[in-house]
Amino acid sequence: xxxxxxxxxxxxxxDPSGAPEGDVSKLAGKSPTRxxxxxxxxDKLSMVAFVVVALYILAALSAPFLVKFGVLDPTSFNQxxxxxxxxxxxxxxxxxxSWEHPLGVEPQTGRDVLSRVWYGLTFSLAIxxxxxxxxxxxxxxxxxxxxxxxxxxxxxxxRAIDLTLSFPSTLMLLALSSIGIQLMAxxxxxxxxxxxxxxxxxxxxxxxxxxxxxxxxxRGQVLSxxxxxxxxxxxxxxxxxxxxxxxxxxxxxxxPILVVFTLTMPAYISAEAALSYLNVGIKPPTPTLGxxxxxxxxxxxxxxxxxxxxxxxxxxxxxxxxxxxxxxxDALDPKTHR
Amino acid sequence: xxAYVVRRLFVGVIMLIAMSLVTFVLFFASPIDPARYACGKxxxxxxxxxxxxxxxxxxxxxxQWTDFLKGIVQGRDYPDDPELRAAAPxxxxxxxxxxxxxxxxxxxxxNEEIKEAFPVSLSISVAAVVLWLFFGVLLGVMxxxxxxxxxxxxxxxxxxxxxxxxxxxxxxxLLKFIAIKWELVDVPVYTTIAEGGIGGWxxxxxxxxxxxxxLYMAGYVRxxxxxxxxxxxxxxxxxxxxxxLRQNKVLVKHxxxxxxxxxxxxxxxxxxxxxxxxxxxxxxxxxxxxxxxxYDANTTNDLPTIIGLVLLLGTxxxxxxxxxxxxxxxxxxxxxxx
Numbered sequence: 258x259x260x261x262x263x264x265x266x267x268x269x270x271x272d273p274s275g276a277p278e279g280d281v282s283k284l285a286g287k288s289p290t291r292x293x294x295x296x297x298x299x300d301k302l303s304m305v306a307f308v309v310v311a312l313y314i315l316a317a318l319s320a321p322f323l324v325k326f327g328v329l330d331p332t333s334f335n336q337x338x339x340x341x342x343x344x345x346x347x348x349x350x351x352x353x354x355s356w357e358h359p360l361g362v363e364p365q366t367g368r369d370v371l372s373r374v375w376y377g378l379t380f381s382l383a384i385x386x387x388x389x390x391x392x393x394x395x396x397x398x399x400x401x402x403x404x405x406x407x408x409x410x411x412x413x414x415x416r417a418i419d420l421t422l423s424f425p426s427t428l429m430l431l432a433l434s435s436i437g438i439q440l441m442a443x444x445x446x447x448x449x450x451x452x453x454x455x456x457x458x459x460x461x462x463x464x465x466x467x468x469x470x471x472x473x474x475x476r477g478q479v480l481s482x483x484x485x486x487x488x489x490x491x492x493x494x495x496x497x498x499x500x501x502x503x504x505x506x507x508x509x510x511x512x513p514i515l516v517v518f519t520l521t522m523p524a525y526i527s528a529e530a531a532l533s534y535l536n537v538g539i540k541p542p543t544p545t546l547g548x549x550x551x552x553x554x555x556x557x558x559x560x561x562x563x564x565x566x567x568x569x570x571x572x573x574x575x576x577x578x579x580x581x582x583x584x585x586x587d588a589l590d591p592k593t594h595r
Numbered sequence: 596x597x598a599y600v601v602r603r604l605f606v607g608v609i610m611l612i613a614m615s616l617v618t619f620v621l622f623f624a625s626p627i628d629p630a631r632y633a634c635g636k637x638x639x640x641x642x643x644x645x646x647x648x649x650x651x652x653x654x655x656x657x658x659q660w661t662d663f664l665k666g667i668v669q670g671r672d673y674p675d676d677p678e679l680r681a682a683a684p685x686x687x688x689x690x691x692x693x694x695x696x697x698x699x700x701x702x703x704x705x706n707e708e709i710k711e712a713f714p715v716s717l718s719i720s721v722a723a724v725v726l727w728l729f730f731g732v733l734l735g736v737m738x739x740x741x742x743x744x745x746x747x748x749x750x751x752x753x754x755x756x757x758x759x760x761x762x763x764x765x766x767x768x769l770l771k772f773i774a775i776k777w778e779l780v781d782v783p784v785y786t787t788i789a790e791g792g793i794g795g796w797x798x799x800x801x802x803x804x805x806x807x808x809x810l811y812m813a814g815y816v817r818x819x820x821x822x823x824x825x826x827x828x829x830x831x832x833x834x835x836x837x838x839x840l841r842q843n844k845v846l847v848k849h850x851x852x853x854x855x856x857x858x859x860x861x862x863x864x865x866x867x868x869x870x871x872x873x874x875x876x877x878x879x880x881x882x883x884x885x886x887x888x889x890y891d892a893n894t895t896n897d898l899p900t901i902i903g904l905v906l907l908l909g910t911x912x913x914x915x916x917x918x919x920x921x922x923x924x925x926x927x928x929x930x931x932x933x
Contacts, residue, residue, distance in 0.1 A: 421612055425908035427874050431893045432901045433621065443756070530761040531875055535890065550764065557771045568764040575759035 288456070293512075303584025309577040311376065320379040331376040332542050335367030344559075354561035360566055364556045370549075372531065374567055377544035381571075384456055384463075384538075384545070385525035389471040389518060391464035396471025397514060401502050404479025411476075418469040426466040428529075434537045437462065452543040459538045463525055471517055475510060482509050512589040519582035521576040527589075530571055546571050604732065607913040612664070614909045618902050619660040623652075640762050650699065651675030662931035663902075665692035673697040673704075695903035700895045705903035707889055715785055718796065720869040722804035724862065727812040732858070734812075735819025736846065742824060750816065758813035766806040766879035776804060785882045793818065803880045807873055811865055818861065822854035829853075856927050867915030871908035 297303055323329040338358070341347045345365035352361030352370070360370040402523070440456035441461070448454070483506065484487065491505045502568035526546070532538045533547025534554075541548055548569035557564040638646075647653045650673075665671070674680060680687050688704060690697060731754075738750040744912035757765070774782045785800040796909040823846070825890060826832050835845045870885075875888035885904060892900035 358809055409820060416610075420610060420617070422612060423610060423909045423912045425868070425871055425905060425912075426619075428871075428889050428901070428908065431874065432905070434721040434893070435896070442712065464924075499812070527759070527761060531763065534761070534763040534875060535878070550761065554767060556769055558776055564764075571757060571761055572762075576755050579755060581761070 260546065263266055265520045265574055275409065293312055294590045297584060298466060300584050300588065302580055303588070305581035306577040306584060309573065312383065312583055313574050313577070314496050316375060317379045317382040320376045323529070324376055329372040329375055330369055331372040331544050332368065335369070336365075337360055338362045338367040339365055346559055347563075349537070354562070361560075361562055363552070364505060364560055365372050370410045370563060370566060372548050374546060375550050377546045377567070378570070380452070380456065380539055380543065381529050381546040384459055384529050388460040388463035388467065388525050392459065392467030392521060393471050394512060395464065396468040397475050397507070397510065398502075399471035399508075399555025400470065401506055404476040405483050405502065405506060414472065414476075420582055421466060421469045424466065426462075427535075430462045430532060431535055431537060432457065441556040450540060452539045455537075456539045459529060463528055467521065467525075468551055471521070474513060478510055479506060480514050484504055516582055516586045516589065519578055519585055523578035523582075526571060526578070596924075600797045600917070603920070607917060610913055611906060613908055614905055615663065616660060618905050619656055619663070620822050622898050622902060623656045623659060638806045644650070646699070648676050649674035649679050650697075662921055663696065664688065666692070666696070668692060670676075671693050671697075695906065698892075698897050698900035700892075705900050707742075708900060709885065709903065709907060712883055712885045714773045714787070714890045715882050716870055716873070716877070716886060717872065718785075718800055719803050719807065719882065719884060722797070722800040723807035723811070723869065723873075726804050726865050727808035727815060728862065729912060730808065731815025732851075735816040735833070736823055736851075737818065739820045739823035739827075747820075748876055754813040754816040757809040758921045760809075762806060762810045763875050763879050765809055769802045769806060781844070803876050803882060806879070807869065814861065815858070818834070818857060819854060822857065823850050826850045826853050850907060855922060859922050860924060862914045863922070864917035865901040866911070867911040868908075871904070871911050 281340050289331050303569060304444045319328060338348055340348050347364060351471055354361045362368060363370055399414050403411045423463050436456045438449060438454050439455045440536045442449045488505055491501050529538060529545060530547035533545060533551045538547060539545050541552060626699055649881040671690050671694045672680060673688045673690060688697060697704050698708060701708060717810045734825045738747040741747050780801060783799050783802045786795040788796045832845055832849050835849050874886035874890055877884045878890050889904050
């Protein structure tokens with residue numbers, strides 16, 4: 258039996274309804290998923306984290322439309338709001354906060370800070386999300402193959418994991434940037450300085466150095482899943498490798514995958530910011546949380562609000578995602594206690 | 596034991612050779628002409644050709660790679676072309692084994708660059724490890740003892756928040772506010788022990804070490820806390836308490852002993868990664884360690900330096916893995932290597 262490519266894609270995403278097959282759970286009352294959800298809902302801190310993450314995602318989704326309809330304006334200059342005699346600092350208290358510009362304006366250019374961080378959030382989250390999905394898809398597929406096959410396949414993938422993890426990732430990200438961005442600009446539409454190739458490069462390298470961690474975790478889980486009877490049954494029935502990987506084993510892995518997802522997202526949001534500081538990634542005028550923070554560095558003492566705002570937003574989302582991940586792990590694994 | 600170490604070292608060397616090949620292919624099979632950067636801005640085509648020749652960039656990648664490996668074993672002379680060496684013997688630079696290459700940009704061998712920068716990175720890493728280990732374990736134990744109270748929540752939350760701020764924000768905040776604006780500490784400038792004595796050396800390391808410690812501490816707080824909590828329910832801890840041992844003694848002698856194994860793993864790997872230079876922290880504070888060297892090498896496209904650093908850092912990581920595995924056997928009598 259073959260699996261369509263389109264089916265495969267939907268199978269690889271964590272599916273909350275993907276509880277163990279059979280109707281035993283209905284007879285027993287609540288399914289493990291329902292039980293986990295119940296545990297999760299009772300945990301107040303996790304619920305708060307969940308709401309914050311949801312708000313961020315909502316904000317990120319709405320930003321492009323708000324920009325299109327002119328509610329947010331991240332690129333227009335308002336130089337009349339800055340004072341050339343102070344080196345372009347915003348006029349007024351606290352970085353030029355006013356009703357039109359609730360978080361003030363950027364020094365020198367006078368661009369609206371709220372619009373920039375709001376729209377920047379969209380790009381930051383998009384980068385983190387794509388990189389996380391890529392790393393998880395590659396890591397999960399290779400982890401399942403390695404864990405199930407064993408033997409030389411496992412050994413080869415294991416060596417590849419070790420080799421990738423031995424590379425100093427920050428240095429490689431930095432050193433490969435000019436080559437990588439050029440390569441991306443050749444493949445994708447856009448030139449060397451456009452957002453798409455620069456963003457794609459960050460996504461690509463984060464995933465390149467991120468998959469081994471995922472593969473290790475998944476491989477460990479597969480080692481125990483493959484000993485279960487339903488896998489033996491599938492093998493005996495002559496199911497194809499593909500079917501065993503994605504229809505038999507994968508549905509049992511969505512819990513660890515979900516946890517890995519919520520813990521990788523914040524790491525990549527931080528990574529985007531760190532790379533922006535090193536001048537790798539999407540460049541202004543297109544905003545990201547990282548490059549807005551980078552552009553505020555020179556004004557850190559003179560305009561503290563501008564310096565603090567993007568860093569604070571990054572901190573909140575990173576903390577929330579981490580708490581959400583912890584909460585999910587506790588909810589999905591009843592044995593852990595906090 | 597010896598057979599195990601020898602085998603691990605052998606695998607490690609193979610891994611490094613594979614790493615060097617990957618690095619060479621990535622950097623020299625790229626659209627960027629290394630000779631163009633080595634030659635400088637006002638470079639005529641003939642001069643570029645001459646540079647290419649002098650550095651051996653005209654040879655196929657595979658030959659360059661074997662030359663590089665030979666250089667590590669035997670040492671090398673630069674320029675690479677024997678005719679050029681014969682023409683100007685006074686300009687020949689000998690790079691003794693293990694030779695990591697020659698940086699045309701800095702007109703030094705990569706070994707010399709590393710030798711100059713390494714003490715800075717090592718100092719920062721040692722100071723940071725001591726800081727975060729002390730506070731991480733201390734706070735972790737405190738949180739575990741007062742589990743569920745406001746102290747516990749506060750410690751865990753504070754550690755997470757410090758971790759979640761981008762590290763360059765923390766570093767710049769410390770530098771621009773604590774040191775420059777409020778003058779609470781001296782503006783950090785790297786001082787060797789020879790220049791400023793132990794006191795001067797330590798105080799010059801304070802802010803960079805704090806920056807790094809904040810990034811790493813959260814993980815140690817969490818792990819220590821989880822370990823102490825878990826071991827509180829263990830039989831041997833109950834026995835120790837039952838026979839009348841004081842709570843503090845139980846903590847130090849029994850609980851922490853058990854927590855040592857995972858702590859050593861984490862420290863070993865984190866320290867190895869850091870020793871190769873904290874790119875962001877060193878750039879923020881402008882300390883000329885390996886991280887700053889890597890950053891500058893990337894800005895000037897100094898490929899020999901980048902390749903040398905990648906391999907050096909890879910060596911650190913691989914060695915740290917071996918040392919950590921061997922330490923297991925020493926710390927935990929139940930573990931037997933082999």
